[in-house]
Amino acid sequence: MQEALKVERLSKLYGDQLALDNLNLCVRKNTVFGLLGANGAGKSTTIECMLGTRKADSGTISVLGRDPKKDRRNLFQEVGVQFQEGDYQPEIKVSELCEETACLYKSPADWKSLCEQFGIGNKVSRAVKSLSGGERQRLFIVLALIPDPRLVFLDELTTGLDAKARRDVWKILEGLKSKGLTIFLTSHFMDEVEALCDEICILKKGRAVFYGTVAQAKEQCGCGKFEDAYLVLSGEEGMDE
Numbered sequence: 001m002q003e004a005l006k007v008e009r010l011s012k013l014y015g016d017q018l019a020l021d022n023l024n025l026c027v028r029k030n031t032v033f034g035l036l037g038a039n040g041a042g043k044s045t046t047i048e049c050m051l052g053t054r055k056a057d058s059g060t061i062s063v064l065g066r067d068p069k070k071d072r073r074n075l076f077q078e079v080g081v082q083f084q085e086g087d088y089q090p091e092i093k094v095s096e097l098c099e100e101t102a103c104l105y106k107s108p109a110d111w112k113s114l115c116e117q118f119g120i121g122n123k124v125s126r127a128v129k130s131l132s133g134g135e136r137q138r139l140f141i142v143l144a145l146i147p148d149p150r151l152v153f154l155d156e157l158t159t160g161l162d163a164k165a166r167r168d169v170w171k172i173l174e175g176l177k178s179k180g181l182t183i184f185l186t187s188h189f190m191d192e193v194e195a196l197c198d199e200i201c202i203l204k205k206g207r208a209v210f211y212g213t214v215a216q217a218k219e220q221c222g223c224g225k226f227e228d229a230y231l232v233l234s235g236e237e238g239m240d241e
C-alpha cells in the first residue's frame with residue numbers, strides 16, 4: 001500500500017445543500033497534501049468524513065488501509081489531529097493537558113521535547129487559557145503529534161502564528177516528513193502551501209476543481225505567483241463582482 005489516504009466518489013449533503021460532490025483523493029505515504037478552497041468549500045467536511053466523525057452519503061474512504069467508520073479505535077492510535085480549539089478543563093495547565101493526552105496512546109512521543117521544539121517549552125507550567133493565541137495554536141500542533149502518528153491532519157495549520165513561528169513550524173514538519181510522517185493540511189496561506197505541499201487539491205463548492213502540484217497549478221493558469229493561480233482556480237477572484 002503506497003497511499004496513506006484514499007477517498008473515492010465521496011458525497012455529502014446537508015439537507016438539500018451539496019457539501020461534497022463525488023470527491024476523489026489519493027495521498028501517497030510520506031508526502032504533504034494540501035486541501036484548499038474558500039470558506040465553505042468543504043474542507044472540514046472532508047476531514048470529518050476521513051476521521052469517521054461524520055457520515056458521508058456515498059463513497060469509500062481508506063485511511064492507512066483501514067475503514068475509518070469501522071476501525072476508529074485502531075486509527076486513533078496512528079492518526080494525529082490538530083483542533084482549532086480544544087475541549088479542556090478551564091484551569092488545566094499545558095503539562096497536564098499534554099500528560100492526559102499522552103496517556104491515551106500506547107507509545108506516545110515525548111511531549112516535553114515537542115513543546116521545546118515548538119517554542120513553548122517554557123510555558124508548560126502555565127494554564128492553557130493564559131497562553132497567547134499563537135502559543136495555543138502551537139500547543140494544538142504538539143497535541144496532534146503526541147500520538148507519534150503515521151498520519152497527521154492539520155486544519156488551518158498556522159493561523160494566528162507570527163512570521164518566525166510559521167517558518168519554524170514548517171521546518172519541524174519537513175523534519176517529521178523526512179522521518180516518515182504523512183501530513184494532510186488545510187491552509188489559507190498560499191506561501192505555506194507552496195513551501196510544504198507535494199500535492200494539492202482545490203475545492204470549489206464541494207468539487208475538486210484542481211488536483212496536482214503547485215507548479216502545475218501555476219502553469220495551468222499562466223501565473224508566476226501561486227496565490228494568483230489559486231484565486232483563479234478556486235473561483236475566489238472576482239467573488240464580489
Ligand SMILES: Nc1ncnc2c1ncn2[C@@H]1O[C@H](COP(=O)(O)OP(=O)(O)OP(=O)(O)O)[C@@H](O)[C@H]1O
Pocket residue numbers: 014015019037038039040041042043044045046
Ligand atoms: N452541520 C452542518 N449543517 C449544515 N450545513 C453545514 C454543516 N457543516 C457544514 N455545512 C455547510 O457545508 C459547506 C461546507 O462546509 P465546510 O465546513 O466543510 O467548509 P470549509 O471548506 O471547511 O470552510 P472553512 O474554510 O470556512 O472552514 C458549507 O456551505 C457549510 O455551510
